[in-house]
Amino acid sequence: MRTYLKKRYTSFKYAFKGLHAALRSEPHMRLHVLSAVGVVAAGFAFGVSLTEWCLLIGCIGLVVTAEVFNTAIETVVNLVSPTYRPLAGKAKDLAAGAVLVAAATAALIGTIIFLPYLLAFAKIYFG
Numbered sequence: 001m002r003t004y005l006k007k008r009y010t011s012f013k014y015a016f017k018g019l020h021a022a023l024r025s026e027p028h029m030r031l032h033v034l035s036a037v038g039v040v041a042a043g044f045a046f047g048v049s050l051t052e053w054c055l056l057i058g059c060i061g062l063v064v065t066a067e068v069f070n071t072a073i074e075t076v077v078n079l080v081s082p083t084y085r086p087l088a089g090k091a092k093d094l095a096a097g098a099v100l101v102a103a104a105t106a107a108l109i110g111t112i113i114f115l116p117y118l119l120a121f122a123k124i125y126f127g
């Protein structure tokens with residue numbers, strides 16, 4: 001049991017090490033985290049519903065997960081193909097495409113959720 005718990009603890013430690021590495025090396029990752037902080041702050045400011053929180057948290061998780069996978073794929077590609085190779089480029093482009101899809105989905109859901117709140121806010125303050 002002790003060995004099992006120690007192994008799980010070590011796995012978590014490596015997972016956090018990976019997240020830390022992504023945050024340190026990827027400017028896009030920092031941008032995603034900053035956006036997530038903004039979204040959470042807006043969620044509190046507008047008092048979004050429980051369902052809307054679930055959607056927003058799901059979007060944040062989706063984008064961060066996509067970026068972490070993108071970073072992992074880029075790292076492996078750089079390792080196995082440091083020189084220019086069309087297939088290496090294709091792998092990186094595909095990974096970047098996945099991040100774009102995740103970010104566009106999150107932006108769309110964010111707009112659908114926040115637009116009514118922003119319009120109501122504008123109506124109150126600007127007539």
Ligand SMILES: Nc1ncnc2c1ncn2[C@@H]1O[C@H](COP(=O)(O)OP(=O)(O)OP(=O)(O)O)[C@@H](O)[C@H]1O
Nearest residue numbers: 028074081082083084085086088089090092093096
């Ligand atoms: N080894 C390679 N062979 C062929 N094309 C490559 C290679 N490395 C990069 N590329 C091309 O250059 C693009 C940018 O690559 P890069 O490694 O700079 O990724 P990036 O998306 O700029 O990374 P980051 O997320 O760190 O900004 C890739 O999407 C790919 O089209």
